[in-house]
Amino acid sequence: MSPLTCPSCGSRKVVKNGRIHSGKQNHKCRYCGRQFVEEPQQKSTKDLIDKLLLEKIPLAGIARVCDVSESWLQDYVNGKYAAVPQTVNVSSKKKPRLTIQCDEMWSFVNDKGNKQWIWLALDVATREIVGVYVGARSQQGARQLWNSLPGVYRQCAVAYTDFWDAYGCVFPKKRHHAVGKETGKTSYIERFNCTMRQRVSRLVRKTLSFSKKLDNHIGAIWMFVHHYNASLQY
Template sequence: MSQIIVKLDCPHCFSAKVVKNGIKKNKAQNYKCTDCKKQFQSEYLYWGADISTKRKIIKMLVHGSGITDIANVLGVSKGCVLRTLLKTGEQIILKSSKKHFHKVQIDELHSFVGKRKKKVWIIYAYDAETDEIIAVTAGKRSKKQVKDLFKRLEGITIDWFCTDNWEVFKQVLPYDKHLIGKQFTKAIEGVNTSLRNSCKRLNRRTTSFSKKVYNHWQAIKLTMNYRNYKASYI
């Protein structure tokens, strides 16, 4: 009698060090990776539980697809897509690649949460030399939010802050390190366009609104992190 041996690799870290780890309630064999300690099954009755499906969800999210679109294409529930977005977004902390920058550009772009009347502003700092977003905050277009962004830049040495002529920037940023004018923010204007293409929530005429600011915030972090690093979780 011939035997068929199926070799399993961990779908999370791709390690070959996999052992059996009991039987699930649905009678399916459960496995565990001895390297990353995560559990998985060789096949899932529900596609949304499969790690490969979750990777596809994240990939579609950062390439301009909305929650409903993803659910319809992949055959999973909208709740599954949203849970994957939140779980991944919560793990993301934007970190700069270095501790000293010569010129950092700061700009804002708006989106909506719930309805068009409820605007949420994303204010972020960008370095054109390394092509990375180094800090971001979201909320009202106010002095408080600019202060929050400035606080997120603590521990980083910045020679010059480049912004447009919004009065609040003048009030918060150091006078002797502040350059004002569109000629200093050309690069970040292009990043705004890139972000709007990558995240459906940021499209100017979108109908894909987040229902909660918290959900919106996780989507923004996910999009910016992907742009910075072409993230390894995809």
């Protein structure tokens, strides 16, 4: 068995230096002070964590499954969610006959008094999520949802929503239809809301896995939306 070499300076003056959180042997270079483990599995662990973040599993559960510390995992998740793009990435569309369904879904951050409504728009033909905004259930929220839509939808899409007044104040009147659930005209977006609640643990109505930080709340929603849209292309 060949002696260990430091990955930073190449020195062979390496000694054992305790164990890391997963129990693996840690080493330290006497020459430059670099600490490291043999055959690190960090990349595969991160890949697994990325997949688990898209399932209804709390962070404490992910830490146990992946054998990492909760503090390390929280730091990783903070960086992961901060890097998630907050614009929709959808397939190209032709202008004629675009139809969307829109709805708002209740959620909260830290406590139920801090309501954060998730505004969503879904393309009826492709089932893609084409608009997202997280914030107040107000005219400003409807405006932000409208602004999040790609230009082709703002130019010509017909929108079906519930009877919340904010939609009528923002969406073009000639292309906006407020309808009841019994019509089935908002059934696709309502089904997606159900899917989100079942897949994203922080959105489950009665949960201990609620968001403590608004940025992570928004990042988790966007991460799932990107995953969902990408899955429709396979």
